Structure formats: C-alpha cells, structure tokens
Amino acid sequence: MAKTILFVEDSASMRQVMMTTLKREGYDVITAVDGQDALTKLDGKKIHLIISDVNMPNMDGITFVKKAKQLPAYKFTPVIMLTTESQESKMNEGRAAGVKAWIVKPFQPPHLLAAVSQLIMA
Amino acid sequence: MKEQRKSRRNDYELKLPLLLPGGLGALILAVSSHFAISGLVVSAVLMVITVGLYFWHQNSYQTSLQFVQQELSKNFQQENEQKMKALQQEHNETLSRVCIEQVQKNDERVQILLADLEQRFNAVSHLSLEKPKFAETESDSIEARLENLVQHFDLWANTLSAQSTNFENLEQLQDNVGLFPLCQQVLPVWSNQIEMAKTHSEESVANLAQRFDALSQRLDAAVVASQGTMEGDHGSKEGIVDLLKSSQLELGSITKALSASLGEKEHLLHSIEALSNFTDKLSGMASEVSNIANQTNLLALNAAIQSARAGDAGHGFSVVADEVRKLARLSGGIGKQINETIGSVNDAIEDTLLISHRFAEQDKQTLNKAERTIDYVLGHFTRAAAGLTNSAELLRTENTAINDEISEVFVELQFQDRVSQILTLINNDLKKLEQHLSELEEKKSQHGEIVSPINTEQWIDELTQTYTMVEQHAAHDGVKNIDTQTSITFF
Structure with missing residues (x-):
C-alpha cells in the first residue's frame, strides 16, 4: 500500500515539482497551500510523513508543526522542513518543534527521496 | 630577643x-x-x-x-x-x-572647536535669517565662551522657531518637485507589476513542471509498451522474441511433417514398384495357364482321335475329350485375358509410378523451397527483432537519461520559488514605503505636523532582518555570484 505524504507549500511551482517527484516514486501526495490549510487537510487521515515550507502566509511552517504535533494522531509523524532558511536559530526552532530533518532549497530529488524513505522506514 | x-x-x-x-x-x-x-x-x-x-x-x-x-x-x-x-x-x-x-x-582642541563653532554661527547668521547679536566682550576663559555659545544657541532656537513657516515653505517646495505624490502613485503600480510578474512566473513554472511530468510519463509508457512488445508483459510469452522463437519451432515442425510425408510417399512408391514385380509374376503364371490349356487341348485332341478309333466304345470318351477341349480353349482364353489384364494393370502401375515420381520430385523441391523460405523469413524476422531489441534498449537508456535530465530541470525550476520570495520581500517593502508616505501625508494634512525625515539606517536594518536567503544578504552587499547549494540536516 502506497505511503501518504502531506506537502505544505505556498508556491504552486514547488507543489507541482514535489508532487511529480514523490508520485514517480509511488507515494500518495496531499498538498496544502499554508499551515492553516494543512491543519484542515489532516482531518485525522493516515499521514506517514509531513514535508513543510517555513515562510508561508496565514500560518508559518513551524507553528503548523507545533499544532500538528499536539494532535494525538500526528504526534509521532516525522516532519521534514523544506525551506530557503538556513539560519541556525530557525533550525533550532524547528528541532524544538519536533522536526526530524531540515532541507535547504533547492532540493536534489535523489537526496530528498533518500531522506523521505529513511524517515518513513524509521 | x-x-x-x-x-x-x-x-x-x-x-x-x-x-x-x-x-x-x-x-x-x-x-x-x-x-x-x-x-x-x-x-x-x-x-x-x-x-x-x-x-x-x-x-x-x-x-x-x-x-x-x-x-x-x-x-x-x-x-x-x-x-x-x-x-x-x-x-x-x-x-x-x-x-x-x-x-x-584637550584644552587646545576645545579652543579650536569653539573657534570653529563661532565661525559657523557667524556664517549661518549671514543667511536670510536675522543675525543674532554676539556678546561684545568675550572672556578668554573656556567657561565664559561656552556660556556665550549657549546664549547663541537659545537665540538661534528662538529664531528657528519663529521661522518655522519657512520650513513649511520648503516642504511645499518638495511637494512642488512632485516626488511625494509621484511616490504615492507609482509605488502601488510597481507593487502590482511585481505581484503580476510573480503570479505569471509561478503559473508558468508550475505548468512547465506539469508538462515535464507528462512528458516523462509518456516516455515511461512508451518504454513499457516497447518492453511489452519485445519481452511480453511481466515476463509473459507474448513478446516478439518469444513469438519468433515459437514460430521458428512451429515452422520447423511443419517442415519436419512435410519431410516425413515425403518419406511416406517414397515408401508408397517402393510398394507400387513391388506391385509391378507381382504383376510380372502374374503374367508368367497367366502364360503358364495358356500353355497348360494348349497342352490340355492337344491332349484332348489326341483323346478324341483315340476314341474315334475305338468306335462306339470310345464314344463316351470322345464326348469327355470334347468337353476337355472346350475347357482347354476356355482356359486358354481366360489366360489370355489375364495376361491382357495384367498388362493393363502393369501400364496403370507404371503410369502411377511415373506420376508419383514426378509428384515426389515436386514435393521434394517444394519442401526444400519451403525450408529455404522459412529460414529466409525467420532470418529476416530475427534480424528485425534484434533491431527492435536494440531500439528498445536504446529507448530504455534514453528514457533513464531523459528522466535524469528532468530531475535536473526540476531542481532548476525551483529558482521560481526563490525569485518569488525575493519579489515578495521587495513588494512588502514597497507597500511599507507607500503606507509610510500615506501616514506622513495624513499627519501633515490633518494635524499640520512637521514631517520628520525617514530614518534610512533603521529602514535598511529592518529590511535586512526580513532576508531569509544567503543570496539576499549577498545582493544587499553588492555580491553578484553566489553559489546556492542544497543541504540536508538530520536532527
């Protein structure tokens, strides 16, 4: 059975690129345009991994992760942050929120897929 | 002690x-x-x-x-x-x-500074403003000179306050230059233009990514179809290579069957030839029958002659001799008929043999030709299949290479996200400037407040704090070429 990944990103082009990359590897992908939309999309669904941007309108990625981790169904769901942010302070903030990996854009599809596979299998 | x-x-x-x-x-x-x-x-x-x-x-x-x-x-x-x-x-x-x-x-420096300040005050006093009166008698001590300067400051402050209308005139002059209203009107336009460019590029890049994805999927489908044609679906025996192999086997079995049939025909011919030998024997036997009939006839004739000599006593015997002669003649006739029939059979067999030989020869030639044709056609098919296999392999290799290229394209397409972030930031800053100018305008028009100049340093600092990417900082400092590299950090 295909694993489901939630991808939260405000850029339409990034959503398309990520959807293509993940679907070609056989993953089911749910997309959301910001943190608030992502919380609505979760809706108790079985999600194996969350990939999220940091800087987004309405609700940023870190806040979304904190809120998602408060929900019992997603307490142990691994999270990857995919962002242009590379500041140590932001990374520490993400780590404190429960993020498992921090990828600085632009991502290389093989590297991202390796990280995804590693975290889903863990 | x-x-x-x-x-x-x-x-x-x-x-x-x-x-x-x-x-x-x-x-x-x-x-x-x-x-x-x-x-x-x-x-x-x-x-x-x-x-x-x-x-x-x-x-x-x-x-x-x-x-x-x-x-x-x-x-x-x-x-x-x-x-x-x-x-x-x-x-x-x-x-x-x-x-x-x-x-x-320090004393010397203070002396110099005081002299400089006095010179500046004097220079300013020569402007259109009313010149303040300096104390006529100046003490040489620093304290006295400082006190004098403080008095000058107060004088100047009062004069400046009185001349505030002049500053308003100056602001009016700035308005007359048109920078303020221009900014108020042009900034939203710039902002809209940037927003539109961002939206366009985002939509275009998303479409581009979608099209590349579709391209990749179609290529994958073509490779799968080609592989299915060559090798069959999921390793089944429906591929062209397997079809060729099975066809070769089936055609081989047909030629074998034809060859076996030819052998059977030859066997039949040998049997017919053997029949011809039998007819010779039969002919000999018919001749023997004819000879026996002739001898029997001669014997019956002798018996009739002897019975005639015997007179009446031999009359009965004479009747028997006649009957024997009739039988001998009949036998001779039948022998002759048998001989003739055997001749006819022999002719028919010979004709059959001739035709069969001819047919056998034709069959042999046909079989040889069929074998050659089958070999030729199969050879053609094998070469074509090998070509197709090579093409399929090339297609598969090319597909892998194209997929790799598309992966690279996807990496490059992510530039749009970075550009979008940079444009958003600039747009936000333009909006901030526009809002700031509106607030200044409101203050000036409604409350008649004197507009203080924008703190440029603070503005730039606030702008810098909104940067999220290394290249934004680099561009801010005038560095042009920055190598953006991806990185993964696991926690």
Missing part, C-alpha cells in the same frame, strides 16, 4: 637526638651488666628508644623548617612591599604627566 631564644632552643633540640642515644646506650649497658639482663632484651629496648627518637627528631626537623620558611617569606614580603611602593610612585608620576599633557591637548 624572643626569636633569638627560639632559634637557640631549636639548635639545642636538633643536637639532642645525637647525644641521647649515646648516653642511653651507655646507661643501659651498665644496668644490663649489673642486673645480668640478656643481650636480646637490651637490643629490643635500644631499638624502641631509637625509633622513638627518630620520630621525635623528624618532628623537630619539620618545626625548624617551618621556622626558616616563615623567616624567609617575611623578608621577601618586606622587599616586595618596598619595590611596589617605588613602582606605584613612579606610575603615579608618569600618569600625572600624561594627564597633564592630555588636558593641555
């Missing part, structure tokens, strides 16, 4: 351990010889005394050592204090000298 006594006592204590063992040894020897105590007991007593003395001496030695150390440290401390006092005095003198020099320099 007390210390000298203590020192002398220490000397005495140091010498005592050397004197005591000798005196005690002599005393014990005298006692032992008097009371006849054994040498062993005496030795033990001496040993105990010696050990006791050893520890006592050790203690005395350490006490003396401590005394020497205390004396030495006291001497060193006194020397150090004297040296420190001398150094401190020297330092204070140097410091005082430097301070005096510094004060003199």
